[in-house]
Amino acid sequence: MAMLKKLVVSVSAAIVLCGIASAPARAAEETYGMVVFLKGSEFFNWAYAGFQDAAKTVGAKTELQGPADWDASAEARAVDQLVAKGVKGVAVTAGDANTLVSSIDKGIAKGVPIVTFDSDSPKSKRLLFVGTNHYNAGYQAGLKMGKLLGDKGRIGISMIPGLDSINGRIAGFEAGLAKAAPGAKVVVKVNDEGDLQKAETVNTAMLQANPEINGIFCAHGNPATGAAAAARNVGRDKGDNKVQVMGFAIDVPILQMVERGELVGTVAQNPYMMGVMSFHMLYSAAHKTQFDNMNQPGFGNVPSSDLDTGVAILLKGDAALKTLAKPPKL
Amino acid sequence: MLTTLKKKLKTGSVLQAVGLTVIILLIGITMQVMNGNFLSAANMEVMAMNLIFEGIMAIGMTFVIIGGGIDLSVSAVFPFAEIIVAKLMIEAGLPIFPAVLITLALCLGIGLINATLINVLRVHPMVITMGMMLTLRGINLAITNGKSIAGFSDDFLFLGQGTFFGINLPIVFFLFAAITLGYLLKNHPYFRQLYFIGGGERAARLSGVKVEQVKTVVYMLSALLAGIAGIMAAAQYGAAHWSHGNLSELKAIAAVAIGGADVNGGSGNVFGTVLGIAFLAVVHNAFVSSGINTFWYDAVNGLMLLIAILFSKYIERKNARAVLSAKQMKLDESGGYPKANMAEQRA
Numbered sequence: 001m002a003m004l005k006k007l008v009v010s011v012s013a014a015i016v017l018c019g020i021a022s023a024p025a026r027a028a029e030e031t032y033g034m035v036v037f038l039k040g041s042e043f044f045n046w047a048y049a050g051f052q053d054a055a056k057t058v059g060a061k062t063e064l065q066g067p068a069d070w071d072a073s074a075e076a077r078a079v080d081q082l083v084a085k086g087v088k089g090v091a092v093t094a095g096d097a098n099t100l101v102s103s104i105d106k107g108i109a110k111g112v113p114i115v116t117f118d119s120d121s122p123k124s125k126r127l128l129f130v131g132t133n134h135y136n137a138g139y140q141a142g143l144k145m146g147k148l149l150g151d152k153g154r155i156g157i158s159m160i161p162g163l164d165s166i167n168g169r170i171a172g173f174e175a176g177l178a179k180a181a182p183g184a185k186v187v188v189k190v191n192d193e194g195d196l197q198k199a200e201t202v203n204t205a206m207l208q209a210n211p212e213i214n215g216i217f218c219a220h221g222n223p224a225t226g227a228a229a230a231a232r233n234v235g236r237d238k239g240d241n242k243v244q245v246m247g248f249a250i251d252v253p254i255l256q257m258v259e260r261g262e263l264v265g266t267v268a269q270n271p272y273m274m275g276v277m278s279f280h281m282l283y284s285a286a287h288k289t290q291f292d293n294m295n296q297p298g299f300g301n302v303p304s305s306d307l308d309t310g311v312a313i314l315l316k317g318d319a320a321l322k323t324l325a326k327p328p329k330l
Numbered sequence: 331m332l333t334t335l336k337k338k339l340k341t342g343s344v345l346q347a348v349g350l351t352v353i354i355l356l357i358g359i360t361m362q363v364m365n366g367n368f369l370s371a372a373n374m375e376v377m378a379m380n381l382i383f384e385g386i387m388a389i390g391m392t393f394v395i396i397g398g399g400i401d402l403s404v405s406a407v408f409p410f411a412e413i414i415v416a417k418l419m420i421e422a423g424l425p426i427f428p429a430v431l432i433t434l435a436l437c438l439g440i441g442l443i444n445a446t447l448i449n450v451l452r453v454h455p456m457v458i459t460m461g462m463m464l465t466l467r468g469i470n471l472a473i474t475n476g477k478s479i480a481g482f483s484d485d486f487l488f489l490g491q492g493t494f495f496g497i498n499l500p501i502v503f504f505l506f507a508a509i510t511l512g513y514l515l516k517n518h519p520y521f522r523q524l525y526f527i528g529g530g531e532r533a534a535r536l537s538g539v540k541v542e543q544v545k546t547v548v549y550m551l552s553a554l555l556a557g558i559a560g561i562m563a564a565a566q567y568g569a570a571h572w573s574h575g576n577l578s579e580l581k582a583i584a585a586v587a588i589g590g591a592d593v594n595g596g597s598g599n600v601f602g603t604v605l606g607i608a609f610l611a612v613v614h615n616a617f618v619s620s621g622i623n624t625f626w627y628d629a630v631n632g633l634m635l636l637i638a639i640l641f642s643k644y645i646e647r648k649n650a651r652a653v654l655s656a657k658q659m660k661l662d663e664s665g666g667y668p669k670a671n672m673a674e675q676r677a
Binding site: 031037039040061063064065067068069070071072073074076077078080081082083084085086095096097098099101102103123163 | 365367370372373375376379380476478479480491563566567568569571573574575576577615618619621623625628
């Protein structure tokens with residue numbers, strides 16, 4: 001009994017102290033929530049840094065919620081919780097587009113502005129999507145590879161089939177390549193299954209079977225390191241016959257490989273700007289003006305089309321390589 | 331009356347339940363004073379729904395853990411049930427009833443395979459159920475190509491989004507399962523055997539308990555409840571996705587342990603598990619409400635789990651000492667038989 005009493009007293013004291021300590025944090029400021037999956041990942045940390053920085057400009061508070069693993073249902077519950085808490089707006093990246101529909105729609109019905117960023121939930125009633133236009137991103141990469149390799153460009157693409165985002169990037173890449181170098185062409189596409197080792201295996205096989213390939217476009221994050229290793233495996237990582245590999249990620253190892261010249265470049269999305277723009281959209285939607293929201297009456301005005309935060313093709317020597325290599329301040 | 335209450339409080343499980351209830355109430359009161367919306371209907375609903383599927387799985391896990399086992403496969407059975415029911419209804423066009431029945435039959439089959447492998451191979455349940463979890467995760471990904479399946483009928487969505495007298499159906503099912511199975515565990519001789527098995531499998535077997543049969547029923551029950559939770563989750567989210575319920579097995583196990591069950595088997599009850607899941611839900615809600623970094627949520631849960639295990643070990647040792655001293659007292663009362671016996675032997 002004595003032990004139980006001590007336990008209860010200790011826990012009560014801790015709870016009360018925590019309450020007192022966090023009491024100033026519940027001032028009358030507006031709070032906006034961001035919900036992510038893979039909470040703690042570098043990409044979403046940059047997005048939240050942008051969200052926070054934008055909120056500071058108007059004196060609003062922010063909080064980051066969501067699971068540290070890939071669980072879209074936990075994200076849905078996090079949205080529900082933030083709505084129940086009474087936040088002024090929620091920006092959510094959908095770990096699965098369909099799973100988030102119900103929670104987003106319920107939140108919107110309760111008058112809480114919700115936008116999606118990075119990964120959309122298009123069937124939901126979210127106000128708009130803030131993120132990369134995948135076709136445009138692929139187009140930029142295609143232009144760069146076309147300029148680099150010219151009409152003699154023979155490209156292999158490392159990808160995962162069946163994903164809309166990747167299909168969009170590839171379509172854009174092919175259009176950009178055709179624009180910059182009409183004689184260049186995509187020779188083959190291989191499925192790396194999103195796995196680094198698998199990427200090395202399939203890209204090595206691709207280079208062995210198609211020795212004319214002089215460029216690889218990695219249409220998503222993981223395979224760039226595998227593709228560079230594949231070029232090494234066939235002895236084409238340097239010299240005149242070097243295979244030029246273009247990545248699609250801002251992970252530190254990829255940035256370092258660009259800096260060392262192992263990758264010709266990487267397509268860098270802008271998660272920081274996704275956070276900044278998501279906040280501004282939510283703030284606008286939460287504060288009505290004389291001109292009401294056209295798509296969703298009752299909310300403040302926001303663009304009626306999605307916002308493309310764009311990409312940059314980072315090459316060796318670009319200052320952004322060093323900036324992105326440092327973790328964001330949260 | 332007071333003496334009876336004091337006597338009851340001296341038993342470990344009651345003491346732990348009272349302690350946990352007090353802590354839950356304290357957190358609730360503090361959050362209400364701090365934020366003012368803790369007791370709002372919207373927050374209570376969200377809080378109750380937040381861990382409801384883990385709660386349903388935790389009820390099955392209680393039976394498994396009391397019997398000395400563990401079932402890590404529930405977190406993969408959960409999305410498996412979602413995906414199968416979605417495929418049967420949306421892709422194969424089956425009506426709700428047969429689709430749900432086939433799905434639950436498959437889940438029962440998974441529980442049967444788990445139990446059979448555990449009984450036949452005599453390998454630790456953790457290894458077998460982990461193998462099943464990994465296998466099912468692979469199957470879940472392979473049969474969906476990593477994509478979600480959506481487009482359920484409104485009638486099916488009612489299973490997860492509908493209400494009964496204003497209470498969400500998953501909560502109604504959780505309460506029904508907790509009360510029914512809790513009652514059976516406490517009173518039905520068949521399930522009472524679980525405590526015997528968890529306390530010592532060999533002794534139970536030698537005493538005539540059909541250990542393998544009871545364990546099979548329990549693992550099938552665990553898989554069935556995970557399957558039901560999965561079907562209700564698919565109806566709640568309106569989609570089936572391989573990522574749903576990730577790591578839910580750990581939350582279910584934590585709820586059972588925090589609720590006072592011995593993770594080595596032999597003790598525990600459904601009421602304790604309900605309190606355990608309530609604790610996890612209240613703490614999570616408190617973190618979101620107060621805006622504290624939710625990374626600390628896992629730290630608090632882990633710490634609470636450790637405290638609960640330390641506390642149950644303390645109670646276990648205290649009870650063991652009490653049993654020993656009671657035995658000694660009996661021996662002393664009976665005239666010190668062992669001493670006399672030893673004297674006779676020496677003579």
